[in-house]
Amino acid sequence: MFRYFSALLIVLLFSQLASAEVGFRQFRLNSESERPLDAALWYPTSDKGKPEQVGENIVFLGTNAQRDAKPGAQKHPLLLISHGYGGNWRNLNWLASQMAQQGYIVAAVDHPGTTTLNKEKRAAQQLWRRPDDLTLLLSHLLKTPELAGYVDPERIAAAGHSLGGWTVIELAGGLFSVDRFLQDCQTHVTLGGCKLKHVLGTDKPESKAPLAASQRDTRIKAVVSLDLGLARGFTPESLAQISIPVLVMGAQADSDDVPARLESGYLFDSLPQNLRRYVSVTGATHFSFMQMCKPGVEALIEAQDPGDGIVCRDGGSLTREAIHQQLFTTISQFLNQTLNYQPPHGESRQGSSH
Structure with missing residues (x-):
């Protein structure tokens, strides 16, 4: 018995010593171009500085991280993150922080035209540039390890929520057909993506060719789709040719805008059987994938923007x-x-999301 507790104490002490602290950095990519990208990075660090709340605002909780900490010296897997329409890099900060604790570098970007602080019409209607934003970010991180550490080029993945899910499927090899999408919208008129066709330019003739072009990035080895939209515009033939593993997660308490059966279900049904996995997320609405709301803010949101309080509602008894x-x-x-990755000892703990 004594030997057991001694061994356990050693494991616990080592775990505390080896646990990954989370560094955080923001920067602007392509600052001199007509499409500058605001990016956020979470990464493992051995620094023991004082953490601060990042990604917090009046509505949502942030996460603890050490701003501008020195990155670790080892190679790390990389997870790229894409937000939904009208969202921003903060939306999946809870996931980014926990993956960084597991030893991942995590990188998110605000997509111009479809982000909270930039709804510029022309940028929004260049939907095909969303996956290119992540490709540019990936290339930059590979050549500038001083930002977040060294990326293991064999262990790169991407995850996206809502329109971000569409974005990462593009990176996996999905091909979008404007004709197919618009024809489907005649049947499924209540889908959120169909309601946004003017805003996103998917009904513009000049969008047809660039949206049909392949955005596949072969450096990405796996993707995670979180309750995606616009899935029905992907050709089933292109989805059947995807050659990397895809995790498809749909909200159990789905909505008319993004019904899991029609969006995530369509994606899953079209993917190669040996490379797909589907999870219906118990108790989740479309907005449950976003960061946690502060107590009492739903009423505050409703008072200012009636109907928008839905972003803080979940679909069951689970918090x-x-x-x-x-x-x-x-x-x-x-x-x-x-990715055939084993988190270093102590980095596999499942930390708090806030």
């Missing part, structure tokens, strides 16, 4: 924190397995 833990466990297991 959003519990839903996030469920999501993190599934996503991390999937990525660790598909």
Whole structure:
């Protein structure tokens, strides 16, 4: 018995010493171009400085991280993150922080035209540039390890929520057909993507060719789709040719805008059987994938923008924190397995999301 407790004490002490602290950095990519990209990075660090709350605002909780900490010296897997329409890099900060604790470098970008602080019409209607934003970010991180550390080029993945899910499927090899999409919208007029066709330019003739072009990035080895939209515009032939593992996660308490059966279900049904996995997320609405709301803010949101309080509502008895833990466990297991990655001892703990 004594030997057991002695061994346990050693393991616990080592785990505390080896646990990854999380560094955080923001920067602007292509600052001199007509499409500058605001990016956020979470990464392992051995620094022991004082953490601060990052990604917090009046509505949502942030996560603890050490701003501008020195990156670790080892190679790390990389997870690229894409937000949904009208969102921003903060939306999946809970996932980014926990994956960084597992030893991942995590990188998110605000997509111009479809982000919270930039709804510029022309940028929004260049939908095909969304996956290119992540490709540019990936290339930059590979050549500038001083930002977040050295990326293991054999262990790169991407995850996206809503329109971000569409974005990462583009990177996996999905090909989007404007004709197919618009024809489908005649039948499924209530889909959120169909309601946004003017805003996103998917009904513009000049969008047809660039949206049909392949955005496949062969450096990406696995993707995670979180309750995606616009899935029905992907050709089934292109989805059947995807050659990397895909985790498809849909909200159990789905909506008319993004019904999991029609969007995530369509994606899953079209993917190669040996490379796909589907999870219906218990208790999740479309907005449960976003960061946690502060107590009492739903009423505040409703008073200012009636109807928008839905972003803080979940679909069952589970709290959003519990839903996030469920999501993190599934996503991390999937990525660790598909990327053949074993988190260093102590970095596999399932930390708090806030």
